[in-house]
Amino acid sequence: MDFEPLGLAADLVILTVRDGRLQVLLIRRGIAPYQGRWALPGGFVRPDEDLETTARRELAEETGLSSERIHLEQVATYGAPDRDPRGRVVSVAYLALVPDLPAPVAGSDAASAHWVDVAEVDAGRLAFDHHRILADAVERARAKLEYSPLATAFCPPEFTISELRGVYEAVWGTPLDPRNFHRKVTKTADFVVPTGGTTTRDGGRPAQLFHRGTATTLHPPMTRG
Amino acid sequence: MDFEPLGLAADLVILTVRDGRLQVLLIRRGIAPYQGRWALPGGFVRPDEDLETTARRELAEETGLSSERIHLEQVATYGAPDRDPRGRVVSVAYLALVPDLPAPVAGSDAASAHWVDVAEVDAGRLAFDHHRILADAVERARAKLEYSPLATAFCPPEFTISELRGVYEAVWGTPLDPRNFHRKVTKTADFVVPTGGTTTRDGGRPAQLFHRGTATTLHPPMTRG
DNA sequence: CGAATAGTGTCTTTTAGACAATATACG
DNA sequence: CGTATATTGTCTAAAAGACACTATTCG
Numbered sequence: 001m002d003f004e005p006l007g008l009a010a011d012l013v014i015l016t017v018r019d020g021r022l023q024v025l026l027i028r029r030g031i032a033p034y035q036g037r038w039a040l041p042g043g044f045v046r047p048d049e050d051l052e053t054t055a056r057r058e059l060a061e062e063t064g065l066s067s068e069r070i071h072l073e074q075v076a077t078y079g080a081p082d083r084d085p086r087g088r089v090v091s092v093a094y095l096a097l098v099p100d101l102p103a104p105v106a107g108s109d110a111a112s113a114h115w116v117d118v119a120e121v122d123a124g125r126l127a128f129d130h131h132r133i134l135a136d137a138v139e140r141a142r143a144k145l146e147y148s149p150l151a152t153a154f155c156p157p158e159f160t161i162s163e164l165r166g167v168y169e170a171v172w173g174t175p176l177d178p179r180n181f182h183r184k185v186t187k188t189a190d191f192v193v194p195t196g197g198t199t200t201r202d203g204g205r206p207a208q209l210f211h212r213g214t215a216t217t218l219h220p221p222m223t224r225g
Numbered sequence: 226m227d228f229e230p231l232g233l234a235a236d237l238v239i240l241t242v243r244d245g246r247l248q249v250l251l252i253r254r255g256i257a258p259y260q261g262r263w264a265l266p267g268g269f270v271r272p273d274e275d276l277e278t279t280a281r282r283e284l285a286e287e288t289g290l291s292s293e294r295i296h297l298e299q300v301a302t303y304g305a306p307d308r309d310p311r312g313r314v315v316s317v318a319y320l321a322l323v324p325d326l327p328a329p330v331a332g333s334d335a336a337s338a339h340w341v342d343v344a345e346v347d348a349g350r351l352a353f354d355h356h357r358i359l360a361d362a363v364e365r366a367r368a369k370l371e372y373s374p375l376a377t378a379f380c381p382p383e384f385t386i387s388e389l390r391g392v393y394e395a396v397w398g399t400p401l402d403p404r405n406f407h408r409k410v411t412k413t414a415d416f417v418v419p420t421g422g423t424t425t426r427d428g429g430r431p432a433q434l435f436h437r438g439t440a441t442t443l444h445p446p447m448t449r450g
Numbered sequence: 451c452g453a454a455t456a457g458t459g460t461c462t463t464t465t466a467g468a469c470a471a472t473a474t475a476c477g
Numbered sequence: 478c479g480t481a482t483a484t485t486g487t488c489t490a491a492a493a494g495a496c497a498c499t500a501t502t503c504g
Contacts, residue, residue, distance in 0.1 A: 004272050007228045008304070008315060047229050047313065051304040077302040077317050079233070079276040088272065090233060090315070092302050180494060182457065204455025205501040220492065405467060407484065429482025430474040445465070457500075464493070473484070
């Protein structure tokens with residue numbers, strides 16, 4: 001069969017929580033179109049590559065995180081005929097959730113990659129239809145925190161309940177009652193599992209350390225303030 | 226820019242509720258590959274067409290339903306390099322929810338289109354990776370019934386609470402308590418609005434007729450048995 | 451000790467779910 | 478009247494949300 005010429009790209013919305021705020025990794029474009037504008041990292045799908053493989057490859061290139069344990073999920077596909085001035089380019093958007101990285105962003109594009117507060121990204125500043133993609137991905141993340149244990153994807157392997165609560169507060173932009181949150185999280189079966197250790201890194205009374213449990217859905221769900 | 230040759234298709238999971246069962250519209254393929262096998266309706270995206278435009282065009286061709294009021298949403302995109310033996314074809318899957326059609330399925334492919342119980346579609350019978358697409362779309366529909374007023378998309382413009390309950394029972398495959406369901410639906414703000422009319426088409430005491438309200442999310446959500 | 455954070459207990463309101471009882475049609 | 482479905486009411490258990498209180502660290 002003969003097909004129309006068409007570009008197929010995977011774009012990434014890489015989110016993290018740093019300093020209590022939800023942040024996204026953006027690249028400053030070095031070449032036209034949209035030269036000098038902020039954009040989501042991404043790249044073209046190679047001829048024999050699966051879509052998710054492309055997304056993981058780009059994720060590794062931008063962040064140095066090549067682990068299979070990084071949460072990555074497809075969000076949606078954007079294909080308006082005029083969304084890219086170079087021609088017909090269809091973009092499959094992926095959402096990645098990464099913990100606050102101890103190492104700085106590495107990789108070939110490191111010089112132009114920056115963490116930006118999601119709340120401060122404004123619509124007109126992003127290239128292509130990336131603001132729409134970002135909005136859809138962030139909404140997906142906010143919704144999934146309610147009924148899945150996904151918040152742990154933002155945390156290091158061992159974390160305290162306070163740190164987990166901080167993730168919810170940053171992603172939702174809402175303060176949560178520490179006492180009710182603690183009770184709810186620890187009573188939901190298999191959400192988090194105590195490691196036995198404690199830490200005082202948050203100050204005050206030592207807090208128990210937990211790692212993620214085996215639950216895939218939360219019953220009952222967490223509720224947004 | 227020069228792009229690799231690539232096919233871009235939109236495939237449709239068209240669901241309805243008929244005779245108390247969730248059904249999907251399938252096509253029997255007349256040509257290779259997978260000749261004679263059941264498949265989801267779909268077609269290639271034209272050069273100047275938006276993805277959703279393709280989906281709506283295919284929906285109209287298969288069902289005769291060209292209305293903008295038909296619920297249609299993107300589910301996911303499937304792009305494994307070997308998913309189509311003809312070459313690289315990436316498929317964007319859409320989910321459409323239609324009311325029990327008074328008119329039979331019309332259109333150019335009518336001869337080969339049939340409603341099939343979702344529960345009776347078995348994995349090996351569908352062409353390409355369409356079973357996976359179907360499973361993902363059905364799961365999406367099941368999940369969205371919980372927190373959105375989407376069930377009304379399966380109903381005619383005016384419906385009774387029993388009929389709405391029938392939709393939930395068919396999609397979820399679970400019986401629901403008629404009395405608790407009635408109370409919950411009618412107490413959720415803007416989910417359904419009484420039209421003032423009544424009907425006895427379900428037998429017994431006349432039931433009030435409702436049409437869909439303006440709510441976009443359900444608080445609190447419906448709960449699956 | 452005082453400040454800070456962790457964790458437990460208690461109370462009220464809301465909701466889920468089971469189910470009794472009443473309402474209004476048809477034959 | 479008998480049967481079928483609609484609709485309202487009542488009760489119990491679970492969960493949400495507000496908030497008092499206790500526990501354990503550090504300086």
